[in-house]
Amino acid sequence: MTSPPRPITVRKFAAMKAAGQKITMATAYDYTMAGILDATGIEGILVGDTLSMVVQGHDNTLPCTLEQMIYHTEMVGRAVRHALLVADMPFLSYQLGVSKAIENAGRILKETRCQAVKLEQAPEQLEVTRALVSAGIPVMAHFGLRPQSIHQIGGYRVQRDRDRLQADAKAAEGAGAFSILLECIPAAVAAEITAAVSVPTIGIGAGAGCDGQVLVFHDLLGIPTSNVPRHAKVYAEVGKTITEAVTRYRDEVRAGVFPGPEHSFE
Numbered sequence: 001m002t003s004p005p006r007p008i009t010v011r012k013f014a015a016m017k018a019a020g021q022k023i024t025m026a027t028a029y030d031y032t033m034a035g036i037l038d039a040t041g042i043e044g045i046l047v048g049d050t051l052s053m054v055v056q057g058h059d060n061t062l063p064c065t066l067e068q069m070i071y072h073t074e075m076v077g078r079a080v081r082h083a084l085l086v087a088d089m090p091f092l093s094y095q096l097g098v099s100k101a102i103e104n105a106g107r108i109l110k111e112t113r114c115q116a117v118k119l120e121q122a123p124e125q126l127e128v129t130r131a132l133v134s135a136g137i138p139v140m141a142h143f144g145l146r147p148q149s150i151h152q153i154g155g156y157r158v159q160r161d162r163d164r165l166q167a168d169a170k171a172a173e174g175a176g177a178f179s180i181l182l183e184c185i186p187a188a189v190a191a192e193i194t195a196a197v198s199v200p201t202i203g204i205g206a207g208a209g210c211d212g213q214v215l216v217f218h219d220l221l222g223i224p225t226s227n228v229p230r231h232a233k234v235y236a237e238v239g240k241t242i243t244e245a246v247t248r249y250r251d252e253v254r255a256g257v258f259p260g261p262e263h264s265f266e
Helices: 010-019 031-039 066-077 098-111 123-134 147-153 162-175 187-196 238-255
Strands: 023-027 044-047 084-088 116-120 139-144 179-183 201-204 212-215
Touching (some): 010 023, 031 044, 031 066, 044 066, 044 212, 066 098, 098 116, 098 123, 116 147, 123 139, 123 162, 162 179, 179 187, 187 201
Parallel strands (some): 023 044, 044 084, 084 116, 116 139, 139 179, 201 212
């Protein structure tokens, strides 16, 4: 009998970078989708604050609350047996001081089954990263396009400050981050950062030179059927399939075709 694969840990992420093995991640927001993702053997599942947009219908990630992140991460965690489960720290859950950040990150780990948190990293968050790591909470640092700061950086734009990005990544590594997520930065810059740090880099819109990649589950599957960002690739048109299936169901009910005898009881 084949034994089940061992759960992925932050140490496994580091070992994969050292071995030159690519890391695969995707987002999940509920039990069913998380189970499907985990069964594929991908190494990481991120419960992103993108749930504010793709699940709740907001224009950005700012409305997402700590309670909502805990709620979604807890249900995702029930399905995950293999992948490293990482949860986003939402807006204002870590910007109000080290003590509050540790309290909030600790709640996420205590009340869900996740093993690490991700936070959008600016220089002022280095102390928070260092404190979380010292408290035993693994941190994935997020650089480049930081959606929680869209009003400050002027919207969803590619971030091109090479020197700043490199310095920030090195500083996050020094603060103890186990991994670095690079979002919407030039591919050449991401490759340079990947070579300069010893921790794994995970890219989204950062080119193929990163140690791994992450995609939003809905973008990967073509849900919805439009407005897929340039950095994403649609691997299946599930949104179109769902629309066609529900339309057939509607038409068959209206025509009296469904339910048929095979769907009824004597």
